[in-house]
Amino acid sequence: MSARLLFFASLREQLGSSGETLELPDGVRDVKGLRAFLVARGGQWQAALADGRSLRVAVNQDLATWVTAIKDGDEIAFFPPVTGG
Amino acid sequence: MTIRVQTGDFDVGAEIAALRQGDARIGAVAAFIGLVRDINDGSQVNRMTLEHYPGMTERSLERIVLEAKTRFSVDHALVIHRVGELLPTDQIVLVVTAGGHRGDVFAACEFIMDFLKTEAPFWKKEQGAKGDSWVASRQSDDDAAARWRDKAV
Numbered sequence: 320m321s322a323r324l325l326f327f328a329s330l331r332e333q334l335g336s337s338g339e340t341l342e343l344p345d346g347v348r349d350v351k352g353l354r355a356f357l358v359a360r361g362g363q364w365q366a367a368l369a370d371g372r373s374l375r376v377a378v379n380q381d382l383a384t385w386v387t388a389i390k391d392g393d394e395i396a397f398f399p400p401v402t403g404g
Numbered sequence: 405m406t407i408r409v410q411t412g413d414f415d416v417g418a419e420i421a422a423l424r425q426g427d428a429r430i431g432a433v434a435a436f437i438g439l440v441r442d443i444n445d446g447s448q449v450n451r452m453t454l455e456h457y458p459g460m461t462e463r464s465l466e467r468i469v470l471e472a473k474t475r476f477s478v479d480h481a482l483v484i485h486r487v488g489e490l491l492p493t494d495q496i497v498l499v500v501t502a503g504g505h506r507g508d509v510f511a512a513c514e515f516i517m518d519f520l521k522t523e524a525p526f527w528k529k530e531q532g533a534k535g536d537s538w539v540a541s542r543q544s545d546d547d548a549a550a551r552w553r554d555k556a557v
Binding site: 325327328329377380381382396398399400401402403404 | 438454455456457459460463464485496497517520521522523524525526527528529538539540541545
């Protein structure tokens, strides 16, 4: 099961990555599980993603929550609160 | 409904004229124009870069405009949002709503802006005397959007 990950704005800069295709490990079934998996990479991943309060997430281009389920082929984007307008 | 995300500027008069052209039902048009200021939270702003999430941005704006058209009596709606490099005094965003009467077009225009500010995936980075910094989200914007959730329409 694989997913396309995207990172935007300050989060993209902190991670030094705009995204990746990830083979999802067994047991990662929702956004919360995916974030925990990424935090466990340590370093800038832990620093940027550990505090979920300042993060937003979208699954397949719709705003999602930490308990939103993820499945094969999903596009999952993490980003800071939006500031357009 | 027209949704455009673009790097170039827009002509407010031409956009309004095109939106209501030949439609004699329209008795009221409301427009909001957002501009780049040269100061934010007390710091000088020399330049701004707007980033977005292509695909989700358009999808999010369409959903917001559809919700506005469900809640309010509006015949036409337009959203244009610029991305890329912008300078103080530049236009950033245009929202136009058109319908029979002013009450609904005013409300729909404000509704669209309030949710654009809190849900549409745009991010501003400002370049000033102190270097580059990402603009922080404001609680007042969240509060403005929350008002509509409490309202039964």
